[in-house]
Amino acid sequence: MRDRKQKQSYANWDYSLETSVPTGWTGHSLCVNVWTGENAEQEPSLYTVKAVFILDNDGNRLLSKYYDPELYPSMKEQKNFEKNVFNKTHKADNEIAFLEGMTIVYKSSIDLFFYVVGSAQENELMLMSVLNCLFDSLSQILRKNVERRCLLENMEGVFLVVDEIIDGGVILESDPQQVLQKINYRADDNPLSEQTVAQHITEKLALTSNVLQSAKEQIKWSILK
Numbered sequence: 001m002r003d004r005k006q007k008q009s010y011a012n013w014d015y016s017l018e019t020s021v022p023t024g025w026t027g028h029s030l031c032v033n034v035w036t037g038e039n040a041e042q043e044p045s046l047y048t049v050k051a052v053f054i055l056d057n058d059g060n061r062l063l064s065k066y067y068d069p070e071l072y073p074s075m076k077e078q079k080n081f082e083k084n085v086f087n088k089t090h091k092a093d094n095e096i097a098f099l100e101g102m103t104i105v106y107k108s109s110i111d112l113f114f115y116v117v118g119s120a121q122e123n124e125l126m127l128m129s130v131l132n133c134l135f136d137s138l139s140q141i142l143r144k145n146v147e148r149r150c151l152l153e154n155m156e157g158v159f160l161v162v163d164e165i166i167d168g169g170v171i172l173e174s175d176p177q178q179v180l181q182k183i184n185y186r187a188d189d190n191p192l193s194e195q196t197v198a199q200h201i202t203e204k205l206a207l208t209s210n211v212l213q214s215a216k217e218q219i220k221w222s223i224l225k
Contacts, residue, residue, distance in 0.1 A: 047169035048126060050102065051078075051117040052134070052162055056148050059086035062112070063151075063158060067169030085115060105131050109146040129174040130165060136176040137161045141185060157183070 050071050053064035061082055072078040081100065088099055089106060090113065105127045106115045116131045135146070141157045142150045151158060160183045165173050173179050 048118055048122060048171050049116060049130060049166050049169045050119060051115075052166065053082055053115050053117075054151070054158075055082060055086055055113045055115070057090065057108070057111045057113065059083055059090065062148065063155070065162060065166075067166070082115075085117075086113065089113075103127060107131055107135050109135070111148045112146060112151060126171070130171055133165055133174045133176050133179060134161065137165070137179045140176065140180055157185070 047067065050068045051064065051066045054062045056062055059082070061079060064078065064082065066072060066078060072081050084099060085104060085106075089104070090108075101120050103118045103120055103122045103124060104115055105124060106113055108114070114131060114135055116127045116134070118127045138151070138158060138161060139146050141154055141161065161179055164179045164182050165171065173182070
């Protein structure tokens with residue numbers, strides 16, 4: 001059974017298991033620029049990634065994570081955005097579309113669509129590096145079976161991969177091998193066990209705690225001076 005910390009770690013994730021698996025999709029990869037122009041004067045931010053989500057090939061959400069609290073704050077708004085993006089991209093032959101002030105890159109595989117969302121000013125190559133890292137890391141974890149059933153059976157591993165690549169919208173890693181190393185995954189092992197997941201979360205919480213403690217100490221000494 002998952003410990004309490006592990007459950008809390010996944011509290012910000014949204015995913016669904018209530019979808020069917022259509023067949024016959026071969027998959028393709030596209031880069032999509034989507035914007036309205038209303039934010040065109042803004043400077044690029046350190047927080048490069050606005051959202052990540054994975055849909056099946058009916059456009060149903062399997063997993064999503066939004067890093068900007070002001071971007072589609074409600075579940076209804078998020079799902080409407082995802083549906084609009086899916087409708088715009090899943091059969092498109094071109095690589096550019098325009099929608100709701102966002103830059104979106106995506107990749108499809110069998111019955112899955114992987115999306116990485118950034119602002120209108122974001123560099124598509126930067127977002128694509130995140131997408132490729134996500135896809136290649138999951139391909140290793142799923143043993144090259146990047147399809148809906150395997151994804152749902154290894155959802156905890158998917159959470160860990162995304163959290164190693166992106167933290168609060170900031171890109172941490174774009175090398176799949178580094179990601180796999182950080183989550184202690186080896187190709188000759190079984191898929192990530194619950195013990196491995198719990199260990200990884202404990203280590204990450206400890207690291208966060210140390211960083212916060214260090215910041216508090218610095219503030220205290222600056223006040224004393």
